Amino acid sequence: MDAIPDARASILFVCLGNICRSPLSEGVFLHLAEAAGLADQFEVESAGTGAWHIGERPDARSILVADKHGVALDSRARQVTPEDFERFDYIIAMDRDNLAILQALGREYDSDATIELLRTYEAGRDSDEVPDPYYGGASGFENAYKMIRRSCTGLLRHLRAV
Ligand code: 4NP
Numbered sequence: 650m651d652a653i654p655d656a657r658a659s660i661l662f663v664c665l666g667n668i669c670r671s672p673l674s675e676g677v678f679l680h681l682a683e684a685a686g687l688a689d690q691f692e693v694e695s696a697g698t699g700a701w702h703i704g705e706r707p708d709a710r711s712i713l714v715a716d717k718h719g720v721a722l723d724s725r726a727r728q729v730t731p732e733d734f735e736r737f738d739y740i741i742a743m744d745r746d747n748l749a750i751l752q753a754l755g756r757e758y759d760s761d762a763t764i765e766l767l768r769t770y771e772a773g774r775d776s777d778e779v780p781d782p783y784y785g786g787a788s789g790f791e792n793a794y795k796m797i798r799r800s801c802t803g804l805l806r807h808l809r810a811v
Pocket residue numbers: 664665666667668669670671701781782783
């Protein structure tokens with residue numbers, strides 16, 4: 650059966666601080682969905698498991714790498730909330746530490762969300778984590794961008810098929 654044309658999937662991308670990896674994932678996924686003419690099919694946000702950067706714009710290095718690839722980042726950092734586990738169909742973690750935190754919260758809130766790692770969707774991946782680039786240089790952000798871009802391409806393809 651064909652997918653229902655106006656069906657929407659809601660996706661929350663999650664990292665630790667919500668200033669480096671998950672805002673980049675949010676921006677890249679929206680960019681790809683827009684390019685495919687599917688932006689109205691998805692509700693996309695990002696959040697962090699940590700609270701240190703609440704209210705901040707993404708890290709300047711994430712904004713720079715996104716801009717270099719024609720992707721705009723419009724989010725402000727926030728922490729995951731209990732409501733997220735009801736609102737979102739997919740809660741997508743950048744690494745195993747954050748995945749474990751989200752899975753524990755998902756159990757606590759009796760969530761029906763699919764909680765998984767972003768790189769699950771990357772064809773030919775060499776690891777299942779997007780490493781935290783916060784304490785490194787610009788090359789870590791370019792690497793994160795590439796993993797995120799490949800993964801979001803796979804995620805979009807998957808969501809078009811379900
Ligand atoms: P993110 O990177 O989880 O990809 O946003 C980090 C940002 C900030 C911190 C750690 C990771 N921090 O410790 O402040």
